[in-house]
Amino acid sequence: MGAIGHVTPQTQRFDAPLPLRSGAQLAGYELVYETYGRLNAARSNAVLVCHALNASHHVAGTHAGQDRSEGWWDNLVGPGKPLDTDKFFVIGINNLGSCFGSTGPMHVNSATGRPWGADFPVVTVEDWVDAQARLLDVLGIHTLAAVLGGSLGGMQALSWTLRHPARVGECIAVATAPNLSAQNIAFNEVARRAIITDPDFHGGHFYAHGVVPKRGLRVARMIGHITYLSDDSMEAKFGRSLRNASGAGRGAELAYSTQDIEFQIESYLRYQGDKFSEYFDANTYLLITRALDYFDPASAFGGDLSAAFAAARDKRFTVVSFTTDWRFSPARSREIVKALVDNRIDVSYAEIAAPHGHDAFLLEDPRYHGVLRATFERIARQVNP
Amino acid sequence: MSGVTTEMQLMADQVPAGSRVLDLGCGDGALLAHLQQAKGCSGYGVEIADDNVLACARRGVNVVQLNLEEGLALFGDQSFDVVLQLQTLQHLRNTEKMLRETARVGRVGIISFPNFAHWPNRLSVVQGRMPVTRTLPYQWYDTPNIRVGTFADFEVLARRNGLAVLDSFGFHAGRAVRRWPNLRASVAVFKIARG
Numbered sequence: 001m002g003a004i005g006h007v008t009p010q011t012q013r014f015d016a017p018l019p020l021r022s023g024a025q026l027a028g029y030e031l032v033y034e035t036y037g038r039l040n041a042a043r044s045n046a047v048l049v050c051h052a053l054n055a056s057h058h059v060a061g062t063h064a065g066q067d068r069s070e071g072w073w074d075n076l077v078g079p080g081k082p083l084d085t086d087k088f089f090v091i092g093i094n095n096l097g098s099c100f101g102s103t104g105p106m107h108v109n110s111a112t113g114r115p116w117g118a119d120f121p122v123v124t125v126e127d128w129v130d131a132q133a134r135l136l137d138v139l140g141i142h143t144l145a146a147v148l149g150g151s152l153g154g155m156q157a158l159s160w161t162l163r164h165p166a167r168v169g170e171c172i173a174v175a176t177a178p179n180l181s182a183q184n185i186a187f188n189e190v191a192r193r194a195i196i197t198d199p200d201f202h203g204g205h206f207y208a209h210g211v212v213p214k215r216g217l218r219v220a221r222m223i224g225h226i227t228y229l230s231d232d233s234m235e236a237k238f239g240r241s242l243r244n245a246s247g248a249g250r251g252a253e254l255a256y257s258t259q260d261i262e263f264q265i266e267s268y269l270r271y272q273g274d275k276f277s278e279y280f281d282a283n284t285y286l287l288i289t290r291a292l293d294y295f296d297p298a299s300a301f302g303g304d305l306s307a308a309f310a311a312a313r314d315k316r317f318t319v320v321s322f323t324t325d326w327r328f329s330p331a332r333s334r335e336i337v338k339a340l341v342d343n344r345i346d347v348s349y350a351e352i353a354a355p356h357g358h359d360a361f362l363l364e365d366p367r368y369h370g371v372l373r374a375t376f377e378r379i380a381r382q383v384n385p
Numbered sequence: 386m387s388g389v390t391t392e393m394q395l396m397a398d399q400v401p402a403g404s405r406v407l408d409l410g411c412g413d414g415a416l417l418a419h420l421q422q423a424k425g426c427s428g429y430g431v432e433i434a435d436d437n438v439l440a441c442a443r444r445g446v447n448v449v450q451l452n453l454e455e456g457l458a459l460f461g462d463q464s465f466d467v468v469l470q471l472q473t474l475q476h477l478r479n480t481e482k483m484l485r486e487t488a489r490v491g492r493v494g495i496i497s498f499p500n501f502a503h504w505p506n507r508l509s510v511v512q513g514r515m516p517v518t519r520t521l522p523y524q525w526y527d528t529p530n531i532r533v534g535t536f537a538d539f540e541v542l543a544r545r546n547g548l549a550v551l552d553s554f555g556f557h558a559g560r561a562v563r564r565w566p567n568l569r570a571s572v573a574v575f576k577i578a579r580g
Binding site: 318334337338341342344346347348349350351352353367370371374375377378 | 405427429435438439441442443445446447448449450451459460461464
């Protein structure tokens with residue numbers, strides 16, 4: 001297997017306003033994206049990879065001059081990899097409202113001359129999908145061979161088959177759900193309250209104050225991170241290990257402090273929180289968690305998911321879940337499979353017994369990657385006869 | 386067709402062309418692939434084993450990874466023309482539940498399982514030993530067949546669960562056995578429907 005090597009993000013400007021689900025519209029905007037592999041002459045081998053909460057358009061490859069800058073799904077996408085860039089033209093697009101380049105709260109609102117901040121319009125999964133479709137128009141791609149995503153990215157992949165069914169051949173939705181449960185929304189709300197109640201948040205206009213609500217972001221990331229891991233994997237990785245374990249044979253010593261770090265898991269979560277608060281935007285976190293909350297394609301059909309998926313009748317789906325994922329459990333994926341089966345839609349469903357919880361979708365597992373490889377090899381035979 | 390045995394071919398012959406098929410315990414998907422290509426059928430396989438799920442994905446056969454012991458809640462009433470349950474029943478703990486589920490989901494269920502009353506098995510038991518044959522190749526202490534029944538037993542079980550037997554026959558050495566199947570066939574085949 002080779003490597004993609006260095007990639008350069010590209011930017012596309014859109015001047016036509018984008019109507020949003022909320023009724024608002026985004027007057028003009030930019031989308032940042034990366035592509036890997038080559039578009040074939042028939043323009044039939046494009047695969048869109050949709051990103052989740054913390055990620056971006058940088059799906060695979062590296063950025064020149066930056067150490068450890070591998071894309072977030074580099075183990076899946078590349079020459080000879082399950083999503084083989086020798087066969088497919090792979091596209092990663094940064095979603096609106098993000099903090100990684102596409103128009104978002106950190107950018108200047110041309111109407112006011114100030115950063116959007118908390119005034120950035122609320123965007124939904126459907127809005128993202130519509131914006132992605134416009135970029136495909138620019139790239140001259142009418143139909144995607146496939147759309148792939150995990151978690152929130154999986155929701156976008158599903159949404160593609162409902163909003164633009166004529167423009168996508170196959171949907172691969174990994175570790176996702178047809179909507180958030182009350183518990184999922186509850187975790188999001190805790191994260192949002194942590195950010196919003198940080199004194200440095202300033203109602204979302206903290207840029208003008210030259211501060212960042214890092215405390216809130218740290219807590220948001222800590223709570224999010226807990227939901228990405230399984231109980232078992234946390235136990236295996238950290239258990240009750242103490243940070244200040246003393247010399248061999250003498251056991252560990254407790255500090256008997258309520259505020260210092262005692263356990264390794266605390267140290268790990270604080271480290272993750274600190275790292276995240278250095279690069280992630282607070283307003284983006286609020287926007288993206290809200291997009292998650294709002295996603296519910298069945299809602300327009302009285303809660304009937306099968307009725308919602310009638311729009312995707314001639315598509316083909318691959319759905320993958322992980323047994324220890326309690327954020328988007330296998331039961332949620334089975335709801336999707338049931339809705340597809342009710343519509344007699346072609347679907348394959350793999351339930352991977354992986355120990356890593358929700359994070360498993362980003363990790364290399366031979367069963368998981370084997371199913372995706374087989375799926376993409378079949379698609380490749382169809383688009384590159 | 387790769388991987389299509391004579392037993393599979395005989396089962397395929399029971400499935401009308403163009404049928405919507407659910408294959409419970411579909412293995413590597415060989416039969417479903419054959420039904421799709423040779424008879425224009427569509428539908429899904431159900432499998433629990435990772436390697437079989439992968440084999441189905443490689444064949445391009447729709448496969449749903451599920452534990453059959455949990456029932457068929459994913460599938461609606463009478464949503465398939467044919468539900469196949471071939472050489473699967475003997476591995477399931479909830480035998481009756483699966484039978485009823487098969488009849489709920491499919492207009493016709495086709496079920497096959499090793500016939501314990503096949504004469505060599507009887508002979509073996511008469512001689513005081515559990516049979517080890519081509520159809521029952523395991524020793525008593527390592528067999529995955531947690532349910533061992535006979536052709537005649539199944540007729541009773543079907544009646545008990547209010548199922549109509551549309552057809553039944555035995556299968557042995559590559560051919561259907563319609564005369565004295567309980568004695569002469571190593572495999573029992575039943576076509577059932579809701580009573």
